[in-house]
Amino acid sequence: xxxxxxxxxxxxxxxxxxxxxxxxxxxxxxxxxxxxxxxxxxxxxxxxxxxxxxxxxxxxxxxxxxxxxxxxxxxxxxxxxxxxxxxxxxxxxxxxxxxxxxxxxxxxxxxxxxxxxxxxxxxxxxxxxxxxxxxxxxxxxxxxxxxxxxxxxxxxxxxxxxxxxxxxxxxxxxxxxxxxxxxxxxxxxxxxxxxxxxxxxxxxxxxxxxxxxxxxxxxxxxxxxxxxxxxxxxxxxxxxxxxxxxxxxxxxxxxxxxxxxxxxxxxxxxxxxxxxxxxxxxxxxxxxxxxxxxxxxxxxxxxxx
Amino acid sequence: xxxxxxxxxxxxxxxxxxxxxxxxxxxxxxxxxxxxxxxxxxxxxxxxxxxxxxxxxxxxxxxxxxxxxxxxxxxxxxxxxxxxxxxxxxxxxxxxxxxxxxxxxxxxxxxxxxxxxxxxxxxxxxxxxxxxxxxxxxxxxxxxxxxxxxxxxxxxxxxxxxxxxxxxxxxxxxxxxxxxxxxxxxxxxxxxxxxxxxxxxxxxxxxxxxxxxxxxxxxxxxxxxxxxxxxxxxxxxxxxxxxxxxxxxxxxxxxxxxxxxxxxxxxxxxxxxxxxxxxxxxxxxxxxxxxxxxxxxxxxxxxxxxxxxxxxxxxxxxxxxxxxxxx
Numbered sequence: 001x002x003x004x005x006x007x008x009x010x011x012x013x014x015x016x017x018x019x020x021x022x023x024x025x026x027x028x029x030x031x032x033x034x035x036x037x038x039x040x041x042x043x044x045x046x047x048x049x050x051x052x053x054x055x056x057x058x059x060x061x062x063x064x065x066x067x068x069x070x071x072x073x074x075x076x077x078x079x080x081x082x083x084x085x086x087x088x089x090x091x092x093x094x095x096x097x098x099x100x101x102x103x104x105x106x107x108x109x110x111x112x113x114x115x116x117x118x119x120x121x122x123x124x125x126x127x128x129x130x131x132x133x134x135x136x137x138x139x140x141x142x143x144x145x146x147x148x149x150x151x152x153x154x155x156x157x158x159x160x161x162x163x164x165x166x167x168x169x170x171x172x173x174x175x176x177x178x179x180x181x182x183x184x185x186x187x188x189x190x191x192x193x194x195x196x197x198x199x200x201x202x203x204x205x206x207x208x209x210x211x212x213x214x215x216x217x218x219x220x221x222x223x224x225x226x227x228x229x230x231x232x233x234x235x236x237x238x239x240x241x242x243x244x245x246x247x248x249x250x251x252x253x254x255x256x257x258x259x260x261x262x263x264x265x266x267x268x269x270x271x272x273x274x275x276x277x278x279x280x281x282x283x284x285x286x287x288x289x290x291x292x293x294x295x296x297x298x299x300x301x302x303x304x305x
Numbered sequence: 306x307x308x309x310x311x312x313x314x315x316x317x318x319x320x321x322x323x324x325x326x327x328x329x330x331x332x333x334x335x336x337x338x339x340x341x342x343x344x345x346x347x348x349x350x351x352x353x354x355x356x357x358x359x360x361x362x363x364x365x366x367x368x369x370x371x372x373x374x375x376x377x378x379x380x381x382x383x384x385x386x387x388x389x390x391x392x393x394x395x396x397x398x399x400x401x402x403x404x405x406x407x408x409x410x411x412x413x414x415x416x417x418x419x420x421x422x423x424x425x426x427x428x429x430x431x432x433x434x435x436x437x438x439x440x441x442x443x444x445x446x447x448x449x450x451x452x453x454x455x456x457x458x459x460x461x462x463x464x465x466x467x468x469x470x471x472x473x474x475x476x477x478x479x480x481x482x483x484x485x486x487x488x489x490x491x492x493x494x495x496x497x498x499x500x501x502x503x504x505x506x507x508x509x510x511x512x513x514x515x516x517x518x519x520x521x522x523x524x525x526x527x528x529x530x531x532x533x534x535x536x537x538x539x540x541x542x543x544x545x546x547x548x549x550x551x552x553x554x555x556x557x558x559x560x561x562x563x564x565x566x567x568x569x570x571x572x573x574x575x576x577x578x579x580x581x582x583x584x585x586x587x588x589x590x591x592x593x594x595x596x597x598x599x600x601x602x603x604x605x606x607x608x609x610x611x612x613x614x615x616x617x618x619x620x621x622x623x624x625x626x627x628x629x630x631x632x
Contacts, residue, residue: 243521
């Protein structure tokens, strides 16, 4: 009944280059289908790219042997969007938070209950004893996300990939979780890759932001430069589209028509050209390279090349 | 013409399961003028969706309307027989939900959705006329009429939501209730659809109740805003007053806790705790455990809304005490 068609290739991420420096909170911003999650997973060594390199602390991830990879797992951890589906419903909070230690730690001292309790306190689940033997369904959404963060931090990682960490958290609890991640970043000297569709969240949390569209980085800059002087027409469109919580700033917005096309059959040339208000001849033919337009401010657009 | 199109009076809705019951909506009173856009904001569990469903007459067991009145265009909807309600739904009041994919039948062509919807309310309309109506409405939404023969999976997320808006408009209702209509969409498509909703609102002379958790979306769209918390109405006021001079501590705290891309270096203030469990709500004002101004009375009694200005009300003892002090 179902015929087999040859598998098609989706270039979820295509020719992406960026550097995350130690101590950065680096934002990957884009709509669904932009490739931001895949990029994040590649940097954590969870998806092997068909082409290209990822170096972590000077070492190429995808040429590592098994024991090296195991060591790397301790240094890289992830936090996902939905805390309820990231937690085992039958596991107590204490067990969940100490799980990475059981699998990855060689130091028995770290496995102690004290370490877990300290972590729970640290992420604001206080008093820790009252949370230790509870189950995920007994906690609120915000508390669950705190557990997921504590679990990711338990093994003492240096690099945290946080994929939409506040998207499913109640609005009145979001600021708590954003501040918790920032506090942990400062106190533990973490480097964070923050994946988000929400530009306001990225602006609040990140010191650098890369804007992705259909598998490509369109623009990448320090946060203040990106918001002060967005160069790419796509970045400009995204910023114009964000609803502003201030009725006095209401205005008729210039929004490009259409939607992000399928990654199965991306447009030729610049992937944004069919929707771009400033499209010209070259855009449908040549792929614009990501070039440094101002110091530290990169853009992939023929307007600037 | 009546002064108010819709008047909700001390409405309460409960969900009962076994021995527990959740008071999803408690003692909510609201009104809507013809042509007005009322934003209803709240978090999950605030009762905002249940309120919308109640106005649509769609509260089904285990949900029960336990008290109140919903006057629409002079009729109390809660006293209508099921067939009278069915007559009203779609024709007078229509609803748009968050996820268009679960609202559309995957094996039915877009045009046939319109034919079925229109026939359900008026079997005398010919298929041709129903499709002609579909074509006009879809073209108003920027979808070419030629796509009536396509199936839902051939449409993008934004187009599907436009189809849902089109269906809601098909019988020329006077009120549309949109429950998180753009939450599942990307920000550019969200902006496109909100703009279209705003322009269609005047073209079809609609009133709109826009239910959302997104303060940005209400700020862009609403004339007046009702803020709900834990099933109760915390505050209602014109949009500009809500954002400039919030009267309820919850509204104030919420606005201080959301990031804004235009505010430079805004420091966010966090709200402690989390929204309450409706099966076991706090005593007194439901916000008091998280409120920075809470005093003794807040944990004991439930505040009733007091008038705070033109078309403005807020339910907070602080406002009551202030007023006593000033008089």
